[in-house]
Amino acid sequence: MKKVKAMASEEENCENFEERVLKLVEAGYETVAREAIACKRCPLYKSAIRRVIGKGSCNPKVFFIGEAPGKTENETGIPFYGRAGKQLDKMVEYMGLSEEDWFVTNTVKCRPPENRRPKASEIECCKPFLVAQITLLDPKIIILLGNTAEKSYCPERKLEWGVPVEHEGKTVLKLYHPAALIYTASKIEVQRAFIDKNRELWQ
Ligand code: SF4
Numbered sequence: 108m109k110k111v112k113a114m115a116s117e118e119e120n121c122e123n124f125e126e127r128v129l130k131l132v133e134a135g136y137e138t139v140a141r142e143a144i145a146c147k148r149c150p151l152y153k154s155a156i157r158r159v160i161g162k163g164s165c166n167p168k169v170f171f172i173g174e175a176p177g178k179t180e181n182e183t184g185i186p187f188y189g190r191a192g193k194q195l196d197k198m199v200e201y202m203g204l205s206e207e208d209w210f211v212t213n214t215v216k217c218r219p220p221e222n223r224r225p226k227a228s229e230i231e232c233c234k235p236f237l238v239a240q241i242t243l244l245d246p247k248i249i250i251l252l253g254n255t256a257e258k259s260y261c262p263e264r265k266l267e268w269g270v271p272v273e274h275e276g277k278t279v280l281k282l283y284h285p286a287a288l289i290y291t292a293s294k295i296e297v298q299r300a301f302i303d304k305n306r307e308l309w310q
Contacts, residue, residue: 132242139239139240140160146216148232151217154217155181155218156218157181159176160212162186163211164209169249170211171249172237172249172250173284174255180218186212186213187211187285194289195252198282198285204309208309210246212237214234214237214259241277248309251280251281256284268281268297269282269304
């Protein structure tokens with residue numbers, strides 16, 4: 108198996124997207140994680156305590172994409188660890204998924220300072236890790252948790268909430284980010300209706 112070449116230099120430009128994805132996929136999942144842990148390709152590494160690579164099954168039906176690591180995720184290295192994580196757990200339970208059925212990560216692996224949204228350039232720079240993870244884990248469906256996930260995975264499209272589409276050979280569905288359900292409780296019922304309408308996609 109080919110090895111990915113040495114760690115990228117600090118804030119190296121992020122060109123050659125396809126080439127990077129291909130090398131990561133060929134190198135395998137553990138190398139993707141190792142590369143992401145050592146990565147300095149965008150300025151976000153400066154505010155990261157720990158890289159947040161992802162959690163869940165290595166053979167998932169559903170691949171969730173969130174936004175970016177928050178404070179607790181930055182400290183633990185685990186995505187969706189705090190209140191949003193509890194909401195995600197409730198959502199996953201409502202979807203009828205078991206532990207082996209799902210995986211979750213974010214658009215970027217390092218926490219943006221001041222909890223700001225990741226910039227387009229940072230999302231683009233980190234995207235090869237995301238695409239390599241999706242390629243290697245090969246889920247049935249990708250669920251974009253909010254608009255930032257949409258900007259990362261299919262930036263040229265504007266998806267409707269709760270309406271599945273085909274994108275680059277994968278079924279993609281945009282749902283509300285679990286954090287949005289904490290701040291706007293009325294969205295919980297709407298989210299459940301989206302889930303009910305689309306259950307056959309992961310069952
Ligand atoms: S956010 Fe992604 S591209 Fe930027 S330094 Fe972290 S791992 Fe590298």
